[in-house]
Amino acid sequence: MDKAPSQPRTVAVVGSGMAGLVTAHLLHQDSQRRFRVTVLEKNKQISLSAESIAIPSNEQDEPVWADVPMRAFAGGFYHHLIRMYDYLGINYHSQPFLFSFTRLPRHPQRETIPSPRMIYASNFHRLPPIPRTQDLVQWMLEAAFALLCYFWFTICVFLVTPVAEDLRTGSAGESLDAYLRRIHLPQTYVTVYLLPLISSVCTCSHEELLQFPASDVLDYKRRTHQQQHYVVSGGVRSVQDMLLQGLDVRLGVELTSVSPQDTGVDIQYRAPDGRQQSEHFDLIVLAVSPDIAASLYPRLNKPLSSIPTTTVETVAHTDDFSIRPMLHATASSSLLSLSLGKKKSPATQARTTQRIHILSTHLTTESVHEQPNSIFVTTNPIFQPDQSKVIRSARFTRVLRSPHSRMLVNSIFQDPLKRSSSTLQSWRSGDHGVYLAGGWCWDGMVLLEGCIVSAMRIAKDLEVCIPWQMEE
Numbered sequence: 001m002d003k004a005p006s007q008p009r010t011v012a013v014v015g016s017g018m019a020g021l022v023t024a025h026l027l028h029q030d031s032q033r034r035f036r037v038t039v040l041e042k043n044k045q046i047s048l049s050a051e052s053i054a055i056p057s058n059e060q061d062e063p064v065w066a067d068v069p070m071r072a073f074a075g076g077f078y079h080h081l082i083r084m085y086d087y088l089g090i091n092y093h094s095q096p097f098l099f100s101f102t103r104l105p106r107h108p109q110r111e112t113i114p115s116p117r118m119i120y121a122s123n124f125h126r127l128p129p130i131p132r133t134q135d136l137v138q139w140m141l142e143a144a145f146a147l148l149c150y151f152w153f154t155i156c157v158f159l160v161t162p163v164a165e166d167l168r169t170g171s172a173g174e175s176l177d178a179y180l181r182r183i184h185l186p187q188t189y190v191t192v193y194l195l196p197l198i199s200s201v202c203t204c205s206h207e208e209l210l211q212f213p214a215s216d217v218l219d220y221k222r223r224t225h226q227q228q229h230y231v232v233s234g235g236v237r238s239v240q241d242m243l244l245q246g247l248d249v250r251l252g253v254e255l256t257s258v259s260p261q262d263t264g265v266d267i268q269y270r271a272p273d274g275r276q277q278s279e280h281f282d283l284i285v286l287a288v289s290p291d292i293a294a295s296l297y298p299r300l301n302k303p304l305s306s307i308p309t310t311t312v313e314t315v316a317h318t319d320d321f322s323i324r325p326m327l328h329a330t331a332s333s334s335l336l337s338l339s340l341g342k343k344k345s346p347a348t349q350a351r352t353t354q355r356i357h358i359l360s361t362h363l364t365t366e367s368v369h370e371q372p373n374s375i376f377v378t379t380n381p382i383f384q385p386d387q388s389k390v391i392r393s394a395r396f397t398r399v400l401r402s403p404h405s406r407m408l409v410n411s412i413f414q415d416p417l418k419r420s421s422s423t424l425q426s427w428r429s430g431d432h433g434v435y436l437a438g439g440w441c442w443d444g445m446v447l448l449e450g451c452i453v454s455a456m457r458i459a460k461d462l463e464v465c466i467p468w469q470m471e472e
Contacts, residue, residue: 024243041249069314075227092233119131145188162174175402203379285435290399311396322359355370441457
């Protein structure tokens, strides 16, 4: 029997990342006030911008917030994220990037880091600088090779469809590795340019990326092709502040178990004072990684056990040691070459373009994002920064993808009538009052767009209006 309007349904949202906060915001803003939402976070601060750092700025009184990890987003792919930002009134601006690619030996040493092999301007927004340490003829040959491979890969993205899964037999779809081999993309280009660039987006190793569904990477490339990149002007902290308005948030609450009952869901948790406590909610949203969700709710252990994860390290620091060869190679007027299309003054160009240095071995990639005032944010460091120069270091779980895990995830979130018999799970998100949310809870790359889509799916299931979809 439904509760009276005066008795809203109680909802616990576990996790305060983007997926958790958007879910909580949507339910809290329900025009009929049918839900009383409580956000539970095990850490002592909201996780969405917990690792962000304030960087003093010489040009304005307010500090510049650097998101750790970086939260850049591109038009085309982040459709729902951008619509939500527009609805919330979040200020964001286009952000051009310069990517330098450096190939490291199998056993790299800090003392012998080579100069960059190539520098690429995002969306070809400007003529890329020529590394001053490169021989001009050699650079021209390398640039021609990279451009030809890039154009071939782009043609294939739009014209060569990856092998799809067979729902009748349960056969998984084509992996990225199998697809790249099938289109005969040169291995040198794959290992030196393609894998390092995409793995820096997905923050995973090359081998892990090669096991992704080919459809994930191709869809991302297709939808972001020739699209602008954007960043939130005040960092995701400004997004966090908007989403938190009016919410009941409890920090330092570590959930230990979830037990669905006939009339709702019981939870056990460790309170900030260390005491074990229990509480009853009508619904619960687990906006956490699949391994955490499985540990809290044993029924999820089997369907979520095949979803791979890895640990990612991000370090904010002032140690420029690993990128000194790149800084030396680009320390010339060529760095200020003219943009393609509309011209900008050298001062404006130098101020607005951000540099990301990609250093890769045959196994993995380190990305170094330059920030104002000589601060660097390094993800998956191959060379550990000097500890005396570390500002903040964080580790987080990255959910990976594979053709098989893609089928499992789709099975959990699709209508039971549309799921294949080989991957059909006895549990579906929402059953017994337990929902799942997160960047991994959709059919696509595990990025912020998935967080928004999963939160919107829960709102639709509970018949809650999504304000940034009202005009569609």
